[in-house]
Amino acid sequence: MHWKPTIPAMQALIEAMLDEVNPVYVVGGVVRDALLGNEKKQTDLDLVIERDALSVARRVADRLGWAYYPLDATRDVARLVFTATRGEPYVCDIASLRGVGIENDLRARDFTINAMAFAIRKPGEAELIDVTGGQADLEAGVLRRTTPMGLAEDPLRLLRAVRFLIQFDLTLEPQTGEQIRRLAATIKLASPERLRDELWKILTLPRPAKAITTMDSLNLLDYTLPELSATIGVEQSFPHYTDVYDHTLAVMERAAEVRAWLQTPAPDPARTMWQKMLDPWRTQLRQHFLQPMAGGRQRVDWLIWHALFHDVGKPATRTQELQPDGSVRYRFFGHEEVSARMAAERLTFLRFSRGEIERCRTVVAAHMRPHHLDASFQDRQVSRRAMYRFFRDVNAGQPGRLDGVDVLMLAVADYQAIYEAAVPPRWDEYLEHVARMLDYAFSEDGWRRTQIAPLVDGHDLMQALDLPPGPEIGRLMKIVLEAQAAGDVTTQAEALALAKRRVEDKIEGEAKIED
Numbered sequence: 001m002h003w004k005p006t007i008p009a010m011q012a013l014i015e016a017m018l019d020e021v022n023p024v025y026v027v028g029g030v031v032r033d034a035l036l037g038n039e040k041k042q043t044d045l046d047l048v049i050e051r052d053a054l055s056v057a058r059r060v061a062d063r064l065g066w067a068y069y070p071l072d073a074t075r076d077v078a079r080l081v082f083t084a085t086r087g088e089p090y091v092c093d094i095a096s097l098r099g100v101g102i103e104n105d106l107r108a109r110d111f112t113i114n115a116m117a118f119a120i121r122k123p124g125e126a127e128l129i130d131v132t133g134g135q136a137d138l139e140a141g142v143l144r145r146t147t148p149m150g151l152a153e154d155p156l157r158l159l160r161a162v163r164f165l166i167q168f169d170l171t172l173e174p175q176t177g178e179q180i181r182r183l184a185a186t187i188k189l190a191s192p193e194r195l196r197d198e199l200w201k202i203l204t205l206p207r208p209a210k211a212i213t214t215m216d217s218l219n220l221l222d223y224t225l226p227e228l229s230a231t232i233g234v235e236q237s238f239p240h241y242t243d244v245y246d247h248t249l250a251v252m253e254r255a256a257e258v259r260a261w262l263q264t265p266a267p268d269p270a271r272t273m274w275q276k277m278l279d280p281w282r283t284q285l286r287q288h289f290l291q292p293m294a295g296g297r298q299r300v301d302w303l304i305w306h307a308l309f310h311d312v313g314k315p316a317t318r319t320q321e322l323q324p325d326g327s328v329r330y331r332f333f334g335h336e337e338v339s340a341r342m343a344a345e346r347l348t349f350l351r352f353s354r355g356e357i358e359r360c361r362t363v364v365a366a367h368m369r370p371h372h373l374d375a376s377f378q379d380r381q382v383s384r385r386a387m388y389r390f391f392r393d394v395n396a397g398q399p400g401r402l403d404g405v406d407v408l409m410l411a412v413a414d415y416q417a418i419y420e421a422a423v424p425p426r427w428d429e430y431l432e433h434v435a436r437m438l439d440y441a442f443s444e445d446g447w448r449r450t451q452i453a454p455l456v457d458g459h460d461l462m463q464a465l466d467l468p469p470g471p472e473i474g475r476l477m478k479i480v481l482e483a484q485a486a487g488d489v490t491t492q493a494e495a496l497a498l499a500k501r502r503v504e505d506k507i508e509g510e511a512k513i514e515d
Helices: 008-020 029-036 053-064 101-107 134-140 148-153 156-167 174-189 192-203 208-217 244-263 273-289 299-309 335-349 354-365 369-376 384-394 403-418 427-442 447-452 458-465 471-486 492-514
Strands: 024-027 044-049 067-072 077-082 090-096 116-120 127-130 319-322 328-331
Touching: 008 024, 008 044, 008 053, 008 077, 008 090, 024 029, 024 101, 029 044, 029 116, 029 134, 053 067, 053 077, 053 090, 101 116, 101 127, 127 134, 148 156, 148 174, 156 174, 156 192, 156 208, 192 208, 192 299, 208 244, 208 299, 244 273, 244 299, 244 403, 273 299, 273 403, 273 427, 299 335, 299 354, 299 403, 335 354, 354 403, 369 384, 369 403, 369 427, 384 403, 384 427, 384 447, 384 471, 403 427, 427 447, 447 471, 458 471, 458 492, 471 492
Parallel strands: 044 090
Antiparallel strands: 024 044, 024 116, 067 077, 077 090, 116 127, 319 328
């Protein structure tokens, strides 16, 4: 079979390996992708050689100038990394055979579609080695275990099955599915970091809701995201038309649509109402969301996690009210804060970074505020003061933060999923409400101005009003910034005059209390 790496540096690496050992086996997803005809840029390779992987890898790294890392000395696995002048680094993992011969090594892998190898010899073309029927399963669209022991050896393989099913649109072979269900509880034995990474890969796929339902069908949801599993069957009242679980899945799907729109460099002309309404801020939204966070995880992918957790607090907060007509109305007072706490607990367990956890907690806790603002100002526009308070509170007063934008995108997804109709009631008005808030977030004279160019700072207040440092300065700054945002003060003199009045009002109030 004709195959070679798509990147010259990787081709040079294989040729250097062949000077050391013969043959070299290419394994893993590269083989699967080649058989599927996916000629994508191969920035990572998995290679297997008969023995001495660490020493061979070190010699090749020294020869080519790649960085060398002993990834697993016990299993004889090394990693080589080459960082090009531009773009992402190239990574190659080199391991010694597990067992005797490449055939035994392949049989020890998880699924048949991953248990194939290209044998590269010098000279000659790549020879496909397929001892478990992986090529036939790939052509038939079937995900099948290699052996019963393959799934039992590593619990994370149970969750990896979900990713392959969704990613390649496969059908699960019945015996494989039954074994996954029997072993589902063992997923708890996988390290939190590995669970995190696999869940992240799953939820970055285009159909995150389908991935969740697949996890549930394989009994994995109870052991990976029990907070979400607990929402199954929790009824809601009108205008909701589904239980909390199905509503959450719908929000995840809507969030995935927003994510896809943001990730596409040049999408088709806006077709949906929300795309048309948000299109003027698409550049700013892309700049905001397409920034990497901890571990290279992109902010835009957190939209799915925000959707996943936004209502997990509803089972714990649900109350029932008997209506005059005999029906029952369900309420969920305070579910936002409970959901935020539960999200933070799960993300902490999964070893996400502190910044990621705090941002998710913030967004989930605030996800109802755009709805409440819209309901409060249905007959008139949301005031600049109200918008300022929204971004100030959501961003916890941290300059430069725009977590409120994440809240708005979650609210767009949530609002659509509340209603059964394809076009929700007052959808155009709601989107206009979101658009005004985005305009305030991104415009030079909106939220950014109060953060970048406040009329006064703490030093100005202390000097003009002869005040010492302390909480009073913070109180006055909060008042002045809000007034600046509302347009009530436009100069430094007006800001200082307002602060002076507030100091005098406080002194007068304290004097009345003493009398």
